Amino acid sequence: MTYNFDPERWYDNERRALDEALEDGRIGKREYQKRLSDLDRRHEKMIDRLDGTYQLPD
Numbered sequence: 001m002t003y004n005f006d007p008e009r010w011y012d013n014e015r016r017a018l019d020e021a022l023e024d025g026r027i028g029k030r031e032y033q034k035r036l037s038d039l040d041r042r043h044e045k046m047i048d049r050l051d052g053t054y055q056l057p058d
Contacts, residue, residue, distance in 0.1 A: 007050060011043045 018039065022032045 007043065007046050010046075011039070014039050 021027045
């Protein structure tokens with residue numbers, strides 16, 4: 001089974017949606033910062049989980 005999830009692309013898409021929401025006035029700067037911090041935290045956790053998944057043991 002092949003799993004083609006790209007965490008960087010996911011992050012870029014989510015970040016773009018946040019940027020657009022801020023630009024359109026759907027969210028304010030404070031909410032944007034809160035959501036961006038959460039997005040960064042989720043991305044970091046995702047990278048930690050994915051890191052080394054496909055490495056063979058020594």
